[in-house]
Amino acid sequence: MLVVITGGTGGAKLIEGLAAEMDPAQLTVICNTGDDSVFHGLYVAPDIDTITYTLAGLNDGEKGWGIQGDTFTVLEQLRRLGNDAWFNLGDKDFATHITRTRLMAEGLTLSQVTERIRAALGVKATILPMSNERVETRVVTPEGEISFQEFFVKERWSRAVKAVHFAGAERCEPAPGVLNAIRQSTAVVIAPSNPITSIGPILAVSDIRKALRYSVVTVVGVSPIIGGAAISGPAHKLMAAQGLEPTAFGVADGYRDLLNRFVIDSEDRGLRGRIESLGIRVVETSIRMTSLSDKRRLAREVLALIEK
C-alpha cells in the first residue's frame, strides 16, 4: 500500500504515472484541502477534484485543472447575472461542486462526499482529504491577508508575500483513514507539489506530520523545483516568504524531519551535497513531466526507490 501526500497540478502528474505503473487499488492519496473555497455558494475542493479527475482519466492535462473539453456556459451566465466570477469553473466541474455542496448540506463529511464521487467516476485508488475540518491557507501581503485562491488565481500571484499561514490547521483532526493509511503503508511519497501551499497545509495538521515523522517506512520526496523556480506556480516565491531557500535544497530542508530519499532534477546536482548533509539520500533524474511517458518513467523510478 502506497500513500501519496499531494496538492493539485504537479502531484497529479506523478499520481497519473503511479496509477499506470502499479495497481491503483493499492494507492491512497491524501489531498490538501487548504485551497478549498466557496464560490457562488458551492464548496469547491480544487486539489481533491484535480486528483479525482486525473485518476478517472477526465483531467485537462493542458490546463492542469478541470475536466477535459469542459464548457463554461454556467460561468458565463453567472457573469451575465452580475456575479463576480474570477475563478474558472467548467460546466461538468459545476456538477461536482453542486453534488458535494448538497451532500455536505445533508450532513455528509468531505471524506464521504469524496468517496462517493470517486466511486461514481470509477476511480480505484483511495482519495482522502487531509481533514474534514476547514483549514484555510491565508497569504499575508503588505495590503492585507487574502485566501490562496485570491492570491493565486485572482491576482495571478503578483502580490508581494510576507508570510503564509494555515488557519484552523493546529486544532484540526486528520480525516478518518489518514493516519491508518500512513501506518499501514509500505512507503510514503511526498508529491512534487508546492511545499508551502499544497503540502504545507497537510503537514500543518500536527497528527499527520507526527505520523510521517515517526513512520518506519521509506518516505520519498520529489522536488517541484528546478534551479530557482517551481516547474509551475509560485512555490519559490512562497518559500522565500516562509524563510526557505527557493531551491530543491529548500524543499528538502522543509521536509528534513520526514524524508529518507529525495528526487531532484539532474540540473540540480550541485545541491546534492547540501541535501545529503540533512541526512537525506538524493536521487538525480529528469523530474519534468510533460508526456504520459515522462510521468510513468518518473513513477517507475520512485517505485524502484521504494522497492530497494
Place this chain on the structure above:
Amino acid sequence: MLVVITGGTGGAKLIEGLAAEMDPAQLTVICNTGDDSVFHGLYVAPDIDTITYTLAGLNDGEKGWGIQGDTFTVLEQLRRLGNDAWFNLGDKDFATHITRTRLMAEGLTLSQVTERIRAALGVKATILPMSNERVETRVVTPEGEISFQEFFVKERWSRAVKAVHFAGAERCEPAPGVLNAIRQSTAVVIAPSNPITSIGPILAVSDIRKALRYSVVTVVGVSPIIGGAAISGPAHKLMAAQGLEPTAFGVADGYRDLLNRFVIDSEDRGLRGRIESLGIRVVETSIRMTSLSDKRRLAREVLALIEK
C-alpha cells in the same frame, strides 16, 4: 399600470404579447411560487424563471420552459455522479438557480433575488413572487401525496388525483409590493394558466384573493381550456379532482368572485350563457397562441377590453 396574475407556460405566452403591445414598464407580473422546489440543493422557481426569461427574450418558446438553445452538460454530469436528475435544468438555467440559492443563503428574500435577476437580464416589467414564504402545491394521489413537480414532470401527470392543496398558503403574507400593485392597478388580468396549480396557489394567499375580490378595476380572465382539455398540461384533470367542471365554464366558476370579463375560445361559445349567468361578461375569440402574432393579437384584445 396593468397587473397580471400568472403561472408559467400559458401565462408567459400572453405576457409576451402584452409586453410587445404596451409599455412593459407599466406591467407588474405576480407569479406563482407553489411549484418552487429544491433540486440538487438549489432553489428553483420555475414560474418566476419562465416569466423572467420570456420578458428578457431568452425563453425557449418551443419547450415552454428554460432558455433558448441551452445545453445540458451540468445535468448529464450530475447523472453520471449518481444524482437522480429527472427535472430538466439547462446550463444557463443553472446559473439562475445557483445565483438565487447563494443570495437567499446570504439573507435576501425571493423578491429581492427576483428583482436582481430581472435587472441583470434587462427586463423592464416588474416581476413579483406571490409570497416570500414557502407555499408548496401538494397533489394527493391514491398512492400518497407528492409535490406538483413530481406529479407533473417526474410522473408526467399519469397518476390519479384525489385533491390538490397548497401547504403554507393560509398563513402566508403576500410579497412586498403585491397588494400595492393590485390596489394601484388600472386593471388585472388572470392569465391563461392552470387554474388549480398555477393561479390556485396565488389565490390561496388570502390577502391576494381578497384584494382581487374587492378591487374596483376590471378583472379579465383568459381561459386556458378549449373544449374539455387544457391547451397544454393537466389543468382539466386537476380541476375535476377539485370538483370544478373541466371546461372554460369551470375556470370561470372558480374565479366567479373575481372576474368581470372572461375570454374564451370561439369553439366554446356554447358555454357563454352559463358563464354569463355567473355575472361575468364573456368575450369569444381564438385563444390558442402559437406564433408571436397570435400572442400579440390576443394581448391587444385583452387590452381593448380593459380600455372599454
